[in-house]
Each structure stands twice: as C-alpha cells, then as structure tokens.
Amino acid sequence: MKLRRVNPDKIKVPEMRVTARFDEETWAQFQSSIKELGAVAPIICCEVDGELVLIDGLHRLVEAQKVGSTHVDVAVIDGDMVDVLTKNLFLDHMRGKTPVSEMVKVIGALWKEYDLDSEKIAKKTGMTRDYVEKLQLISELTPACLEALDQGRIGVGHASALTKLKDPVRQEMVLRQQELYHWKVKELEEYIKSVLELVEHKEEKEAHPEVRAPFKLKCFYCGREFDIAEVANPTTCRECSGTLLASIAQARQEMEAEQRHKNDTPSE
Secondary structure: OEEEEEOHHHOEOOOOOOOOOOOHHHHHHHHHHHHHHOOOOOEEEEEEOOEEEEEEOHHHHHHHHHOOOOOEEEEEEEOOHHHHHHHHHHHHHHHOOOOHHHHHHHHHHHHHOOOOOHHHHHHHHOOOHHHHHHHHHHOOOOHHHHHHHHOOOOOHHHHHHHOOOOOHHHHHHHHHHHHHHOOOHHHHHHHHHHHHHHHHHHHHHHHOOOOOOOOEEEOOOOOOEEEHHHEEEOOEEHHHHHHHHHHHHHHHHHHHHHHHHHHHOOOO
C-alpha cells in the first residue's frame, strides 16, 4: 500500500459499489469536520490499468470536491476490479450501515460477471459463505422486493424465503401479504411452501387433464344404455320414445273411433 497526494477529480468512482449511510446528525458532524480539518483518514483506491478507482471514502471524496480541495491523501493498493468490489464490500459491510440491495448488486456482479463462486467471495469479503449465498439468491428478486429489503420492511431471511418463488408476480404478491401480516421467517417459509404446492397441483392437472368416461343413461323400457344425446328424456331412448308415442297415437285414434261409433249408433 502506498500513500499519494492526488487531485480528487482524478479518482474514478465505479457505478456499482456499496456506500455507507449516515443518520442526519452524524452526517452534519461529518461535513463540519471535513470542512474544518479536511479528510483525516486517507481515501482508499485501487490502481487498475493506470487509473485510480475508489474503494472506500466516497463521502470524504465528495466533500473534498465541494470545499475545493486540490489534493487528498490516497492509500493506493494494487489490484483489479474484483479487488475493488470485494474490498469495498468488506470495508462498508463492517460498518453495518449499508443498503442490502447494493450489497446484492455487487455480489451479483462478482458471481455473474467475474465468475467468483460463493466460497471465493466469502474469503475475499470476510462474510460467511451462507450469507453470500443468500445474497446471490436475493439478487434474483424483483426491484420492489429489493426496495422493501433496503427500507427495512423485510429482513434478509424474508428476502431469502421469497427467492423460492421464481414468478415475479407471485414474489410481489407474497411480499404484500408479508407486509400485511408481519410473519416470522419460518411462518413465511411455510406459507410459500403451501403456495408452491398449489401451483404444482395446478400445473399437474393442466399437464394431465382428467379424462372422464362418456355419460350414459339407461332406457326405462328396453334397458339398453345410450349417450345422453341419444335419449328423448332422462329415462327413454329415442327409439323407444318413438314407439311409445306411436302406440299412444294409435290408442288415441282407436278411442276416438270407438267414441264416434257410439255416437253414430241409435239408442233403442
């Protein structure tokens, strides 16, 4: 590590990084101290391809630029962008006031862009492997879920449970329910398990629809079974129904003929 006096405008600030947060009172004290004493602790940078890239000290750098400082003390270490990201994570995470979503983005970049597995990330950042793997999973959540995590509406455990829901719509639906009912992590996990079981059951039914046997009715007269479209009423097939109607018509004609015969025969 080498100490240099550097123009603050020559320091590059990477877009993806973790930045510690101050409460209002501490921030006011910090600004006042920078104005009166300057940056007491050196800014930490990594020299990447001949360019100074910021690792730690963004607030000190910004305030130095605001008050018009032409030089700041910089502790320079050799390395690459992996070193920039991992050391930034290590230093800011130790302060305990960093937005989790920013940590998630940096972990996601180390994992997807720089091909570091969870064990290597844990070794370089001082985090536990389990925590790193949780952040890797959380990096797949929707922006709304990450925002809820940043604002403290849910914790890392809740966010980790939400990763079991791969559908973004379901993630945010369950997020709203979590914010309403304030479940403990275990309770949320149980609820998500029940949701996944319902989804699996629905998908199984859609993939293998139930095939029902044709619905048949038995004719009251002949005893044979017919499709429902082949019956004239709930208990008679069309054939028997036709025979029955014909028999009724014939019987009616015979009755009418007999009545006419009686009417035409003179009484004694």
